[in-house]
Amino acid sequence: MTITGTPIQSSVTPGSTPANSVAPRMQTVRLGVHFEDRSALDDISLDFQAGETTSLVGPNGAGKSTLLRCLDGILAPTHGEVFHDGHLIHRPSPRVAYVPQRSDVDWKFPISVLDVVLMGRTLRGNRLLRVPDQDRRDALAALDQVRMRRFAPVQIGALSGGQQQRVFIARALLQQADVFLLDEPFSGVDAPTQTLVLQVLDDLRLAGKTIVFATHDLAMAERSADVAVLLNRRVVAAGRPSRVLTVRNLQSTFGGTAAFDAAGRTSA
Amino acid sequence: MTTLVSYLSEPLQHAFMRNAFAAIVLVGVICGAVGVFVILRGLAFMGDAMAHAVFPGVVISYVLGGSYLVGAIVSATVVSLAIGAVTQSGLLRNDTAIGVFFVGAFALGVAIISTQQSYARDVTNLLFGSILGVSREDLFLTALVGCCVLVALWLSRREIVIGSFDRTFARSQGLNLWGWDQLFLLLLSLTIVISLQTVGNILVLAMLVTPAAAARLLTERLSPMITVSAVIGAASGLIGLYISYYFGVSSGASIILVATAIFIVVFLFAPRTGIITTRIARRLHFEHPERDQFLDLELDEEAAGSRA
Numbered sequence: 001m002t003i004t005g006t007p008i009q010s011s012v013t014p015g016s017t018p019a020n021s022v023a024p025r026m027q028t029v030r031l032g033v034h035f036e037d038r039s040a041l042d043d044i045s046l047d048f049q050a051g052e053t054t055s056l057v058g059p060n061g062a063g064k065s066t067l068l069r070c071l072d073g074i075l076a077p078t079h080g081e082v083f084h085d086g087h088l089i090h091r092p093s094p095r096v097a098y099v100p101q102r103s104d105v106d107w108k109f110p111i112s113v114l115d116v117v118l119m120g121r122t123l124r125g126n127r128l129l130r131v132p133d134q135d136r137r138d139a140l141a142a143l144d145q146v147r148m149r150r151f152a153p154v155q156i157g158a159l160s161g162g163q164q165q166r167v168f169i170a171r172a173l174l175q176q177a178d179v180f181l182l183d184e185p186f187s188g189v190d191a192p193t194q195t196l197v198l199q200v201l202d203d204l205r206l207a208g209k210t211i212v213f214a215t216h217d218l219a220m221a222e223r224s225a226d227v228a229v230l231l232n233r234r235v236v237a238a239g240r241p242s243r244v245l246t247v248r249n250l251q252s253t254f255g256g257t258a259a260f261d262a263a264g265r266t267s268a
Numbered sequence: 269m270t271t272l273v274s275y276l277s278e279p280l281q282h283a284f285m286r287n288a289f290a291a292i293v294l295v296g297v298i299c300g301a302v303g304v305f306v307i308l309r310g311l312a313f314m315g316d317a318m319a320h321a322v323f324p325g326v327v328i329s330y331v332l333g334g335s336y337l338v339g340a341i342v343s344a345t346v347v348s349l350a351i352g353a354v355t356q357s358g359l360l361r362n363d364t365a366i367g368v369f370f371v372g373a374f375a376l377g378v379a380i381i382s383t384q385q386s387y388a389r390d391v392t393n394l395l396f397g398s399i400l401g402v403s404r405e406d407l408f409l410t411a412l413v414g415c416c417v418l419v420a421l422w423l424s425r426r427e428i429v430i431g432s433f434d435r436t437f438a439r440s441q442g443l444n445l446w447g448w449d450q451l452f453l454l455l456l457s458l459t460i461v462i463s464l465q466t467v468g469n470i471l472v473l474a475m476l477v478t479p480a481a482a483a484r485l486l487t488e489r490l491s492p493m494i495t496v497s498a499v500i501g502a503a504s505g506l507i508g509l510y511i512s513y514y515f516g517v518s519s520g521a522s523i524i525l526v527a528t529a530i531f532i533v534v535f536l537f538a539p540r541t542g543i544i545t546t547r548i549a550r551r552l553h554f555e556h557p558e559r560d561q562f563l564d565l566e567l568d569e570e571a572a573g574s575r576a
Contacts, residue, residue, distance in 0.1 A: 072440050073440075073442075074436075074439045074440055091442050092439065092440045092441060092442040093442070094441065094442075096440075098436075098437070098440040100434075100436040100437065100440070104434060104435065104436040104437075105433065105434045106308075106432065106433055106434070109308060109432065109433045110308070110484065110487060110488050110489050110490050110493050111429070111433060111489070111490060112488075112489060115490075116433070119429075119430055119433075119434075119437065119441075122426045122430075123426060123427070123430065123441050123443070125426075127423055127424075127425075127426065128423075155488040155489075171437075
């Protein structure tokens, strides 16, 4: 992780890949997003390496989701650029998998868990043909990976929150992407799901994928990421979590006493 | 038994009744299939609006003697774009925009047709349908347009499903949601146009919504839902038409009343969702909890999760 244009520089690159010798998998350059008269993100310059997990940490409204949407290409930034393997991103690509927050979905939709997972690939298939058996097998394998295979025929709304989250991760796996963006993947899910999601993300990282997740859970940001980015419309700090998640940095990100509580937990 | 057969076959001796039966089965199947997507997208009000929006186009082409199909598509497109423009402005909610434009369009149709001498009869035919006046040509056109709609719907099934289920994911896959929405609204307006003569402008909404709503209560999967909805649509049409023939009731109204009755029966007695059947099932569950397989699944899953 290298950042530019921010007061706190990090020369340390955790993870297995030496960052400065390899071109980043994804990169934002002086990215800014403005909604009408309000600025949501300002001057964000970040690199995301292959085989590296980055956590985006910040309070509500810090722009975590906005940054993920820019990385995915759904949202066009007002200023600056986003690059994927050196190519400017104009529109969403299937090589970037995005797991949005769960609340965006129509839970009453008459669709099975297996068909939801298959969405990760159906749009690339021939519309005149049925879904290929290979895709079906891959979808079942992805469900196996998140331990949801036995729920394949169940209607999606019948699952618990944690189970639904696992299904969406399986859908992202089916996309065969090299970048995975996850918006609050651990919030509102049960402990076994948290453990499982962490394990899946770790497998992806070891397979050389780039992972970026947004969270407001500092423990999660520290425990399960190679790089932490403290975000509050601007990058407050970025780098190895133990260096970034300091009392002073957390105070300037979250402000007030919340930072002290949080810092107490992280330093423990 | 022979009396039942003769009751059922008697109306079929008349050519106009044969046409009417063929027309209502076609319309029932097409509306049933398209209606599934109408209710899944939460477009019931938009469907109502489109049914009224085609009215001025139909009236103008009727007055000028052109193809009412073209007139209907033009006016439906204009109204849907107007609704889209007001919604996109972000100043008003979508349903408010719909409310403004569909009644406006409808009033335009009424204003134009009221200048015609045969006003009362024409307006009744357009509003409530005149199924007994369906000609062979009408039937052919209905079948042709209906097939096009169903084929287009089938070809765009993946985009429409993903766009209805999870719009954020659809965007992240690079889908042009606006374009697919407009395509669906076009298919919807075509469906409405070919239903005008059989059930009329006002009752077509029920053909779109009611069979699909009943089908949703009967199945948890999309393909069977479309089949069930089409069957309910066609069955309501057939039964309603017989009732209309023997009891002298307005055909459009009796068809819709049959569909509504089917919905109410399903709502009360559907195997999994019926409010009476679930009450019985719950009582059985308390007596024999070991029979509830789904609960077992969840417990197994929790056990598997805690081992992880």
